[in-house]
Amino acid sequence: MISRLHYITQDLSEISHQEQVKRACEGGADWVQLRVKEKPVNDIETIALEAQKICKKFGAKLIINDHIQIAKSIQADGVHIGKEDTPPQEARDYLGDNYIIGCTANTLEDVLRLQALKIDYIGLGPFRFTSTKKNLSPVIGIEGYKVILAHDIKLPIIGIGGIKTEDIPSLLNAGLHGIAVSSLINLAENPSEKTKEIISTLENNIHA
Ligand SMILES: Cc1ncc(COP(=O)(O)OP(=O)(O)O)c(N)n1
């Protein structure tokens, strides 16, 4: 099952990725995407191993952003790859069938193209402007999500980009499977409590 909440770490000067993972897991996050942008690959692998220990302790899945080699060498649960990363089919051939592969879409055309591939979920965004990611694609907004999600899409679609807790009801109503958030948790006064609040809001708004 693809989680409703994809928690994503970010490069912050004050707090390590490992500590970010711990705080989110303590709040109940069961899906962690390790997104380290500003470090050499060897350092990212070391961080990933430590993040994996924490995720295992809490029973959370660990998804590695961008680096399929690291995912394979540490036997993480999966990878998230974007349009400028390894192509999805190449990632599937490299990782085999036992890894989760998520891919980024920014448009309906991206979603329809990705649908045909052997992947497990799509991260569709950005919902709104966010400073967490550089070179952001044009924002989709709630109306854009409604148009895209009106199509017959089989893969779970995860919304991403500037999402706040109060957006959750309308995003789920539009047809998203779940959401991915970074700064909402990482920059919260109490990240574990914020994680709990997001999870309970998601649970209260799933109308299966
Ligand atoms: C769940 C989810 N969706 C989209 C993204 C963005 O991935 P990408 O386009 O490769 O951008 P970077 O995260 O690498 O900057 C994501 N990470 N997670």
Ligand SMILES: Cc1ncsc1CCOP(=O)(O)O
């Ligand atoms: C990785 C990524 N891809 C599109 S927006 C984004 C950043 C999401 O972070 P935040 O939840 O802080 O806006």
Ligand SMILES: [Mg+2]
């Ligand atoms: Mg990427």
